[in-house]
């Protein structure tokens with residue numbers, strides 16, 4: 708199975724993808740031209756590490772102001788120092804907020820504190836790689852709260868803020884596991900499948916507004932979350948993910964299936980049984 712997944716190089720993937728991507732109707736609401744990818748304030752949950760930080764670097768380098776959100780202030784401060792040092796912006800275009808997105812008061816505080824936000828990136832996530840009968844009540848509640856309740860409620864809290872902008876976006880980071888789940892993390896996969904569905908429906912609900920809804924479906928990415936899991940050679944770097952997403956973002960492609968997620972999507976369309984055989988034990 709792994710050999711099969713290794714065959715396509717990025718150029719071959721890119722050549723085939725126009726034939727495999729979800730139908731245009733499903734991912735292209737009537738929102739005119741692609742949004743200007745610069746001069747927004749971008750609030751990124753989980754923005755100090757892994758995928759969130761790679762997206763922060765990308766948006767920052769493109770001339771946006773980024774606000775990183777997380778629970779650990781030392782990690783947030785380091786990330787902001789790295790960003791401001793890299794482009795000599797003296798901190799004018801990056802900042803941070805300490806918040807736990809699973810807490811309603813923290814979500815309300817973020818929306819009140821950053822009314823200039825034009826792009827909300829719901830990226831924070833946690834994963835417990837355990838059988839359901841090994842998970843505690845608290846772990847299950849936490850996983851659902853961070854991965855699903857937080858993006859849904861944070862989006863709702865920010866809708867009035869985003870509605871006031873000429874161009875705005877919500878970007879949800881789900882997972883390839885939303886397309887086909889794996890055996891070792893039932894709750895995680897369920898939250899990501901729900902986030903995928905939520906993104907699709909929200910896109911319909913907002914199609915006549917100035918708020919676009921993007922979704923990033925990452926494959927295995929080498930981040931703190933995936934450390935010690937899966938095969939190292941099958942993981943892409945967070946920067947590779949951000950580069951690939953950026954190409955979709957600039958073209959108004961709302962469902963950004965990254966790397967091997969494209970293949971998984973296509974295989975699953977062709978044969979759901981084959982998709983499940985490949986994914987059941989994880990990559």
Ligand SMILES: NC(=O)c1ccc[n+]([C@@H]2O[C@H](COP(=O)([O-])OP(=O)(O)OC[C@H]3O[C@@H](n4cnc5c(N)ncnc54)[C@H](OP(=O)(O)O)[C@@H]3O)[C@@H](O)[C@H]2O)c1
Nearest residue numbers: 753756757758777778779807808831832882927928930932
């Ligand atoms: N890595 C992969 O292979 C992979 C694949 C598919 C999808 N994803 C998804 O990509 C997203 C980013 O994950 P990652 O791989 O970059 O992992 P990561 O480096 O562990 O990032 C998770 C981030 O979320 C923040 N976070 C966690 N709980 C939070 C809370 N309650 N409130 C605020 N922030 C919180 C963490 O910061 P603090 O701990 O400081 O709060 C951390 O910065 C997740 O949604 C994940 O499910 C990852």
